[in-house]
Amino acid sequence: MAASEQGTIKPAPNFNAETDSETLSKAMKGAGTDEKAIIDVLTKRSSDQRQEIFTKYKSMYGRDLVDDLKSELSGNFRDVIVSLMRPKSRFDAISLRKAMKGLGTDEEVLIEVICTKTNSEIESIKTEYKAENDRDLEKDIVSETSGHFKQLLVSLLQAKRDESTTVDAAKAQADAQALYDAGEARWGTDESKFNEIFATRSYAHLQKVFQVYPTVSKKNRSITDAIKGEMSGDIQNGMLAIVGCVQSRPTYFAEKLYKTMKGLGTKDDTLIRIVVSRSEIDLGTIKQIFKDKYGKTLHEFIHGDTSGDYRNALLSIVGN
Structure with a gap:
């Protein structure tokens, strides 16, 4: 994580899982629910602290905290609170399954989750997906998507992106040229070349590639404009998500x-x-x-x- 990046939720000081469990139990007891108490506890604890509360609550009351929250709350408010109770990789795994379940697929969710993750995050999501659904994420992606979009997601799920921070300027120049040759310079687009470079190169390397791309492009286009001109639909959105995250x-x-x-x-x-x-x-x-x-x-x-x-x-x- 870059030094300039920061979250809004930090671990609560003087954290006490037992006290928080008592507060939550009291908030859901009897007629009516104390929504403010639930918000005050669960939105001000880190994910690890919320998992401690989950375990402590079950040991104190013999009840599942998430089940109790689901039964007491409703609508979008319930969705926020229940989402907070999921460890991050499990939350992503649940989001992916929901996006592919039933009729139709929500490709936007697949892009947002898979195209923005690091290797270790993807490995954790695959593990959680299997544990949560007893299903293989890659197999589900293959059955629910098609064409070049499917190939991009499958490539990313291999979690083989180079994670070095050193950049070889000559290789970056060569990749920028390869992208130009695969897109703007020809009739039709060689999406497989874009796929190879976008799914396996390090972010540091891709930053340099995108920086020099306009100098290679005969129309002085940015990589974003080149993708918009050469692709459409889900594959375009997936590629643009990777560009956005690299930048x-x-x-x-x-x-x-x-x-x-x-x-x-x-x-x-x-x-x-x-x-x-x-x-x-x-x-x-x-x-x-x-x-x-x-x-x-x-x-x-x-x-x-x-x-x-x-x-x-x-x-x-x-x-x-």
Whole structure:
């Protein structure tokens, strides 16, 4: 994690899983539910601390905390709180299964989860997916997607990206030329060459490739414009997600958050998924970029687009 990246949720000082378990039990006991107490506890504890609460709650009361929360809460508020109770890789695994279950596939979720992860994150997600669903993630991806998009996701699931930080300028120049030759320079696009470079090269190397690409392009195009000109649909979106994360992962997620709330209606599933999954990684950085880019704070956007306990939970995670 870059030094400039920071989350909004930190481990709570003076943490006591027993006290928190008592608070949560009391909040769900009897008629009515104390939603504020639930928000105050679960949005202000780290993921590891929430797992300690989960274990302590079961040992104290012989009940499953997540099941109790599901039965007491409803709607988007329940989704936020239950999502917080999932360890990060399990949450990603559950999101992927949900995206592929039933009729149709939510490719946007596949892109957001798989195209933005490090090797170790992908390995953890594959393990959790198997444990949670007794299914193989790669097999499900193969059956639910097709063509070049499928090939990109399968390549990324191998978790074989070079993670070195040293950059060979000559190799970067050669890769930029190879991308030009595979796209703008020919009739039709050789997506397999884009796939090979985008799925296996280090982020540091790709940064250099994207930096020099306009000098190779006869039209002085950026790599983003080249992809938009050469591809369409899910493969284009997947490639652009990788470009976005190479250039700035927090900026990529700031832009995604903006899209969930601009215009009519709010894409609540995406909003919840990003706020929860980035809360301990770089949500603080995302907030700053969001404000700089859109002139309003993320807090203001959420306040205007959500309501009730759902809004209160999100705002508590995001902070001021």
